[in-house]
Every structure is written in C-alpha cells, then in structure tokens.
Amino acid sequence: MSKTKTRTPFVPYITLREGEDASSAVTLAARPRGFKGGGLYYTDEGPGDRDDRGVLWARCSQSRQHNQLLGTPSWSDVHPSRQRECMEALLCQGCVQQPSRTSLGYLFLAAPPPGATTTDWIEGHHTAQPPLCLKHAVVATERCGHLMREGAVALRSRVPRLYGVLGTLYESNGLAPPQPMELGPEYDDAPLSYKVRRHTPWILASQLVRELRGVTVVNLAEEVAAGT
Numbered sequence: 001m002s003k004t005k006t007r008t009p010f011v012p013y014i015t016l017r018e019g020e021d022a023s024s025a026v027t028l029a030a031r032p033r034g035f036k037g038g039g040l041y042y043t044d045e046g047p048g049d050r051d052d053r054g055v056l057w058a059r060c061s062q063s064r065q066h067n068q069l070l071g072t073p074s075w076s077d078v079h080p081s082r083q084r085e086c087m088e089a090l091l092c093q094g095c096v097q098q099p100s101r102t103s104l105g106y107l108f109l110a111a112p113p114p115g116a117t118t119t120d121w122i123e124g125h126h127t128a129q130p131p132l133c134l135k136h137a138v139v140a141t142e143r144c145g146h147l148m149r150e151g152a153v154a155l156r157s158r159v160p161r162l163y164g165v166l167g168t169l170y171e172s173n174g175l176a177p178p179q180p181m182e183l184g185p186e187y188d189d190a191p192l193s194y195k196v197r198r199h200t201p202w203i204l205a206s207q208l209v210r211e212l213r214g215v216t217v218v219n220l221a222e223e224v225a226a227g228t
C-alpha cells in the first residue's frame, strides 16, 4: 500500500461532476412562433423549470448522496442548477455560503476581455461567475490555471444586477422537436439579455448572468492580510 498521501483538490459547488447528464432534450418541445405563448416548453414541465422571468432552464441530473456531491469534476463546466442557485441568491460559488461583502460590494473574480489594455471594461462587465468568499477567491486564483493565464482581477460590485442568461437558442421545427439555431461562433459566449423578449421564449438557459455596476478593483492579497 502506498504511503503517499494525495491532497484532495477543493471542488467548487458549481463545478459539473462526472455522471451529471443533461436530460432536457428528451421532453423539450416548442409552440410555434407567432402564437401567443410561442416558445420552448417541457412536456412534463414543473415549477422549477423556469426562472422568475419565465425563461426555461436546461435540466441536468445531480450526483449527490447525503447532500454530498460525488463524481470526478469536469473542471471547465458548471452545473446549470447549482450555478443558478449561487448567482440568483448571490452565494459563494465555492461553498454556497455568504460571499465576501464590504462597503465596496460583493467580491467577484473576472478575466479581462481579450486585448484589453485598460480597466475600462470592469464597469458594466457581464459575468456568469457567481461571487466568492475570501477563502475561495484565494483558492480560485491559486488553482484555476485559466484565471492566472488570463490575468484575473478581483472586483467588488455594489450593484450586481440580474442581466440575462447564457444558453442555447432554439427554433421551432414543425411537429419535430425544436432545433438549436446556427448562430456562428461570435454568439457562443454572448449572454442574452432578459430584455430581448423576442428571443427569451426560445433560449434554453444554462447559466445566469449578472451585470456588475458600481465596480472597484481590489487587491485580494491585501484584503486577506487585513482580514476583511
């Protein structure tokens, strides 16, 4: 037996686990565009399938046992319901507890857009990354390779407004199941605003997006040292 101890890596609450599968497609249907109430629906839809704005959410099983999440993490993917839970209620994406909040607002980490040379992008930044407690903000900067490579900055937002969702836009397909729309790669990471009522009935949401307002860049190391 090996005496080598492997430190178990911390897995954020929102990270997708192996064995958690999307099951939306099975019962997804559409009422034709142009009819009142046109758009996507589940043939066995329940109250938790839509958010407060009436947008339909992707279903995904959860690998939980005794409230413990199981399964190998799929590091680059997030679980739709768990991401929505944290983003809706503004809970830490790592531990689903209260995030760090000071007079400057809630703590978020964000990577600058490609080519950004100033911090002009931070005010009004759209993010699908829920806030963090100090402990898990530090863990994220230490262990998330992509955040380090992209030069992530720690931000505080006084007003993280609900903005819209990331997801897949569908179109009706006669009597056949609805089909995802071909929009091109430039739309892949573009969130859909809740205000675009023409499209919201046709998106199957997978991540909730907030618009960060009242933003200040903060120094995470200094805040940790000061015990903020």
Ligand SMILES: [Zn+2]
Residues within 6 Å of the ligand: 092, 093, 094, 095, 096, 097, 132, 133, 134, 135, 136
């Ligand atoms: Zn946390």
